[in-house]
Amino acid sequence: MNIRVTYAAFRQQMTHFLTDPQWIIPSLIAPFMFTIVTLMIFKDVDGPIVLQAVLGGGVLGMWGNTLYSSGWSISYDRYNGTLEPLMVSPTNLMDVVTGRSIWNTLIGLSNAVLVFIFAELMFQTGVGLSDPLQFFFILVITLASLASIGLIFSAFFVLTRASSVLMSSLEFPIYVVSGAMFPISILPGWAIPISYILAPSWGVDAMKIAAIDGYTGIGPGILGSLGIMIGLTVLYIIMAKWFFRKIERNVRNHGTIGRF
Amino acid sequence: MVEELTKVFPGKRKRPDKRAVDGISFHVKRGEIFGLLGPNGAGKTTTIRMLSTMLIPTSGSAMVLGQDVTKDEVRIRRRINLVSGGERGLYYRLTGRQNLRFFSELYGIDPHIRDERIDRLLELVDLKESADLRVEDYSRGMKQRIHIARALVNDPEVLFLDEPTLGLDPEIARDIRALIRRMADQGTTILLTTHYMFEAEELCDRIAIISNGKLVAQGNALELKDSVNNATVIHVETRDDPFEAVDVLEDTEGVIHVNYDRVPGRFITRIQVEQSSDLLGDVNEVMRGLRVLRIGYDEPTLEDTYITLVSANEH
Ligand SMILES: Nc1ncnc2c1ncn2[C@@H]1O[C@H](COP(=O)(O)OP(=O)(O)O)[C@@H](O)[C@H]1O
Ligand SMILES: [Mg+2]
Numbered sequence: 001m002n003i004r005v006t007y008a009a010f011r012q013q014m015t016h017f018l019t020d021p022q023w024i025i026p027s028l029i030a031p032f033m034f035t036i037v038t039l040m041i042f043k044d045v046d047g048p049i050v051l052q053a054v055l056g057g058g059v060l061g062m063w064g065n066t067l068y069s070s071g072w073s074i075s076y077d078r079y080n081g082t083l084e085p086l087m088v089s090p091t092n093l094m095d096v097v098t099g100r101s102i103w104n105t106l107i108g109l110s111n112a113v114l115v116f117i118f119a120e121l122m123f124q125t126g127v128g129l130s131d132p133l134q135f136f137f138i139l140v141i142t143l144a145s146l147a148s149i150g151l152i153f154s155a156f157f158v159l160t161r162a163s164s165v166l167m168s169s170l171e172f173p174i175y176v177v178s179g180a181m182f183p184i185s186i187l188p189g190w191a192i193p194i195s196y197i198l199a200p201s202w203g204v205d206a207m208k209i210a211a212i213d214g215y216t217g218i219g220p221g222i223l224g225s226l227g228i229m230i231g232l233t234v235l236y237i238i239m240a241k242w243f244f245r246k247i248e249r250n251v252r253n254h255g256t257i258g259r260f
Numbered sequence: 261m262v263e264e265l266t267k268v269f270p271g272k273r274k275r276p277d278k279r280a281v282d283g284i285s286f287h288v289k290r291g292e293i294f295g296l297l298g299p300n301g302a303g304k305t306t307t308i309r310m311l312s313t314m315l316i317p318t319s320g321s322a323m324v325l326g327q328d329v330t331k332d333e334v335r336i337r338r339r340i341n342l343v344s345g346g347e348r349g350l351y352y353r354l355t356g357r358q359n360l361r362f363f364s365e366l367y368g369i370d371p372h373i374r375d376e377r378i379d380r381l382l383e384l385v386d387l388k389e390s391a392d393l394r395v396e397d398y399s400r401g402m403k404q405r406i407h408i409a410r411a412l413v414n415d416p417e418v419l420f421l422d423e424p425t426l427g428l429d430p431e432i433a434r435d436i437r438a439l440i441r442r443m444a445d446q447g448t449t450i451l452l453t454t455h456y457m458f459e460a461e462e463l464c465d466r467i468a469i470i471s472n473g474k475l476v477a478q479g480n481a482l483e484l485k486d487s488v489n490n491a492t493v494i495h496v497e498t499r500d501d502p503f504e505a506v507d508v509l510e511d512t513e514g515v516i517h518v519n520y521d522r523v524p525g526r527f528i529t530r531i532q533v534e535q536s537s538d539l540l541g542d543v544n545e546v547m548r549g550l551r552v553l554r555i556g557y558d559e560p561t562l563e564d565t566y567i568t569l570v571s572a573n574e575h
Contacts, residue, residue, distance in 0.1 A: 081348025
């Protein structure tokens with residue numbers, strides 16, 4: 001990996017974002033709605049449900065950003081004509097997309113923080129974390145796994161030539177299956193394996209264990225969940241590399257990317 | 261150095277394979293401006309994309325700066341750059357300077373050299389004042405100039421320009437051509453494609469004419485004119501539209517090619533005929549009644565040569 005290129009791409013994405021920061025609003029709508037509705041329904045309940053609402057909203061925001069901002073990353077360059085100068089440079093495209101994906105993930109995190117502050121102001125949920133340090137650590141790893149999923153989305157969408165259709169059709173299933181909206185345990189049986197191959201599901205589970213007293217999670221406990229998440233993230237990075245090599249091959253053999 | 265370079269795009273679904281470039285060979289010298297001239301669809305872009313490592317040749321070989329375009333792409337990419345015509349290819353929400361800086365980073369250029377070079381490039385393309393405006397606010401000509409500056413961030417030894425003046429206003433196109441000259445004067449080797457004959461004649465030290473994926477002639481403008489030295493041109497100016505006469509002439513023995521153009525107030529017909537044939541009388545006969553203003557033999561121009569070469573290959 002080329003740190004300088006990744007950092008330059010991170011800054012590029014940041015500048016792009018800051019020239020038009022109102023773009024954060026669409027990605028805030030779904031998490032806010034989710035959190036508000038959940039909190040209104042369970043107004044008189046406290047503790048776990050409130051945390052589930054706030055955490056779920058936050059995770060929703062992070063997923064939405066990964067899906068839309070990172071997923072659009074290379075497709076944007078193709079549409080914008082900048083894919084050619086990127087490819088003609090000696091840089092690996094994946095380094096560029098990594099930098100952007102990291103920025104997008106941070107924006108996703110700031111979504112989550114906004115949801116949290118908002119919930120606190122409106123409902124005075126008074127949530128506290130049982131183990132803040134542990135929670136923070138799990139959060140960082142979860143963000144990394146989201147960033148690596150961003151890489152896969154960006155490559156996969158541009159290879160299938162259907163970025164926007166795929167993006168919008170994946171949004172809701174991902175919210176459900178990732179365990180952000182409902183606990184994974186109440187999902188129908190066939191959906192559970194899908195949930196299990198999404199690394200952040202394990203992160204969300206570990207965060208819930210860390211945050212909610214008495215929550216026991218889906219099985220392997222905090223450390224087990226963390227381990228599985230890290231393993232899956234490494235797998236994602238390997239997959240992303242393979243996708244990116246496929247992009248370069250398609251371009252150089254056929255003159256176009258999408259061949260499916 | 262290009263040898264027997266060929267690109268076949270595999271046909272998608274039921275469509276047949278497309279032989280876009282068909283066994284072309286040429287050699288570009290260090291420091292010269294070399295032009296690939298040909299009509300739309302001739303295979304110019306495909307050729308330039310193979311040379312800039314963006315496409316892998318189906319067969320044949322191409323060496324750029326002593327490296328093989330198929331295998332040594334990363335090494336070549338450090339030392340070349342590519343500009344494609346048209347407005348796309350920049351980040352519109354970034355400023356001109358931010359664009360240049362981002363692309364410099366892709367080449368890992370030392371920050372001191374980078375900033376100095378960016379200033380120099382902005383000066384070269386005359387965008388110093390607008391460097392900190394967003395590219396979306398640039399005019400067409402400014403975009404094309406920042407494009408060229410973008411392609412110079414790595415101080416390339418070879419610069420590939422694909423139709424650099426396509427769709428530009430004449431004055432802007434003139435500026436761009438002056439800029440290309442200046443880069444060549446500074447020692448950059450330039451390979452450009454164009455379908456404007458006069459542009460190739462004005463800019464290029466040497467020209468290769470391609471048509472239907474095949475190289476039909478190469479040399480400097482004079483050599484190219486000589487290469488079809490068996491042709492002469494009969495130049496006719498008429499008041500009336502000569503389209504029927506043109507049909508007749510095209511089927512006449514000894515006529516290589518006929519083209520005609522409408523200019524204000526009259527029609528100009530140029531008939532390329534084999535040198536040995538004496539067709540002036542026949543042309544006069546066919547053109548009778550079209551209010552002929554002028555008729556006579558003329559020296560072939562590069563444009564005539566180009567038309568002859570390209571149309572000969574199309575049949
Ligand atoms: N990626 C591609 N796949 C299939 N055919 C292509 C592709 N790119 C170009 N072609 C075909 O190859 C021929 C040459 O195209 P091109 O090199 O773009 O010509 P030029 O640049 O001289 O106008 C055209 O017939 C074009 O349709
Ligand atoms: Mg072209």
